[in-house]
Amino acid sequence: VLIDGVATDRLAVADRGLQYGDGLFETLAIRDGAPCLWHEHLHRLSRGAERLGIPCPPPELLLREGRQLTGGESAGVLKILLTRGLGGRGYDPPEAPRPTRVLTRHPWPDYPETWGERGVAVIFCRTPLGENPRLAGLKHLNRLEQVLARAEWRDREIAEGLMRDGRGRIIGGTRSNLFLVRAGRLLTPRLDTCGIAGTVRGLVLRLAGGFGLRVLERDLRRADLVAADGLFLTNSLIGVWPVRRLGTREMSLDHLPWELIAAVRRATRTPDRERSASCGCPY
Amino acid sequence: VLIDGVATDRLAVADRGLQYGDGLFETLAIRDGAPCLWHEHLHRLSRGAERLGIPCPPPELLLREGRQLTGGESAGVLKILLTRGLGGRGYDPPEAPRPTRVLTRHPWPDYPETWGERGVAVIFCRTPLGENPRLAGLKHLNRLEQVLARAEWRDREIAEGLMRDGRGRIIGGTRSNLFLVRAGRLLTPRLDTCGIAGTVRGLVLRLAGGFGLRVLERDLRRADLVAADGLFLTNSLIGVWPVRRLGTREMSLDHLPWELIAAVRRATRTPDRERSASCGCPY
Numbered sequence A, B: 001v002l003i004d005g006v007a008t009d010r011l012a013v014a015d016r017g018l019q020y021g022d023g024l025f026e027t028l029a030i031r032d033g034a035p036c037l038w039h040e041h042l043h044r045l046s047r048g049a050e051r052l053g054i055p056c057p058p059p060e061l062l063l064r065e066g067r068q069l070t071g072g073e074s075a076g077v078l079k080i081l082l083t084r085g086l087g088g089r090g091y092d093p094p095e096a097p098r099p100t101r102v103l104t105r106h107p108w109p110d111y112p113e114t115w116g117e118r119g120v121a122v123i124f125c126r127t128p129l130g131e132n133p134r135l136a137g138l139k140h141l142n143r144l145e146q147v148l149a150r151a152e153w154r155d156r157e158i159a160e161g162l163m164r165d166g167r168g169r170i171i172g173g174t175r176s177n178l179f180l181v182r183a184g185r186l187l188t189p190r191l192d193t194c195g196i197a198g199t200v201r202g203l204v205l206r207l208a209g210g211f212g213l214r215v216l217e218r219d220l221r222r223a224d225l226v227a228a229d230g231l232f233l234t235n236s237l238i239g240v241w242p243v244r245r246l247g248t249r250e251m252s253l254d255h256l257p258w259e260l261i262a263a264v265r266r267a268t269r270t271p272d273r274e275r276s277a278s279c280g281c282p283y
Helices: A016-020 A038-052 A059-070 A114-118 A144-150 A199-211 A222-226 A258-269 A273-278 B016-020 B038-052 B059-070 B114-118 B144-150 B199-211 B222-226 B258-269 B273-278
Strands: A010-012 A023-031 A075-083 A100-107 A120-124 A158-164 A170-173 A177-182 A185-189 A215-218 A230-235 A239-246 B010-012 B023-031 B075-083 B100-107 B120-124 B158-164 B170-173 B177-182 B185-189 B215-218 B230-235 B239-246
Touching (some): A010 A100, A016 A075, A016 B144, A023 A258, A038 A199, A059 A075, A120 A230, A144 A158, A170 A222, A199 A215, A199 A230, B038 B059, B114 B239, B120 B230, B170 B177, B170 B185, B170 B222, B177 B199, B177 B222
Parallel strands (some): A120 A158, B120 B158, B120 B239
Antiparallel strands (some): A023 A075, A158 A170, A177 A230, B023 B075, B075 B100, B177 B185, B177 B230
16 A cells, blocks of 8 residues: 555544545556556546645656555556545545645456356345436545445345435446437437446447447437347446346347447557556546 | 543554444543433434444443543543454454443633523535434444535534435434424424434433423425424534524524523533432433
């Protein structure tokens, strides 16, 4: 663990990350010692920090510290956590926050190999998602809803649970975004009031056109999912998981956009060495 | 600071309190070295922990550690923070969580003395509250909404901001509960989908009958507040603040239930020595 560049695994209790969940995080796949989708993760972190009014550390600094932690890893996970730091009075944020950055290394998760090709079983969770446009899309540290939803099942055969907002719109999985195939088009939930705008979700939106596919953001309900020609889930560690079972219903994998899925998977597993070293974008 | 009974101000980064806001907290007034409303705070903490599936430490242990921290204080603040501790896999909580307890001592806040008698100025915040019945009422660690709402004003003359849910119902202040006087009755927002069920709010609900007052939980909107005969705010540190200005509108203090308010204030400032020492209730 590195906290503000120092090797320690203990954080000040007064940090607003603990006190209020006042911060953001990113979870990155590491391949051959380098992060995958670095640009996408840093872009989201930086935009999220801007929306919350937290100064974002320079990307070069995060990249250097990330490499220091994960340089020797053939496959692993890097988590970057950014908080508003110490200070302020109660909820009132300090006028000039000095953010805290926490980088942690984790082993690659031991998901069954078959889930990527043969698909996963998914349930509907009962815990709803609260709606708040000011927080929608952000990967912030307020994750109790996901914790409660994830606690709804223990069966290890179930890979993910889908969450709805208070109006019954399906938003996504507890830790993944959802795509639906219908009549040759891709649909994905609108994230205007809740949900996390995943980096791999963004990748699907950008790459789909190259495979002749349109992707539309829509209000989707349970009936839409049940009637779909196919479903898949995305996140930066799982890449893409086809859904083979939704509740008690078997789902076909035949109509999934396998070429697009293969391209997305490649992108999520390719160490972003060149772009991460030379990326001159302003994040 | 005491973490699990040990004098240290540093917490493990892997704690779920930081990672997901997976926990609860209580903020207690300290008078003459003893906590006020101890029973009420511990009752809420324990019920909240039950709802989240976090084992609650024995109240005797928390009381002993609280006294160890605040024993010499004539006036101060004790914050008790309870998290689900380490472990689990991502959002998935561990089957047998070993919770972390963090007790911190803070100075008494320096609110202007006049606010209690002459009343405070209050604004309406734009940041909404997300609705989630599973979290409603709990004083949990997911407080980004309150941080964003509190950041909406810097004017030190403004004491509090009122927050609405996505449907426009007024829920309360960023750190206080709201009461409204109308035709000799007290009304307070329903907290069925969001908001925190404050300990002093509970006290008002219990004591009002003794002063011949009925309190009703209602859906309240901006128009209800503007048309009210009077407004006041409660929390365990401020006790009761009458509202003398709502936005640009002057509010009368004449119709406030001053006898009830005095009784509530006494209760919030009385060190709960006897009850806290001998309270045999099961919380």
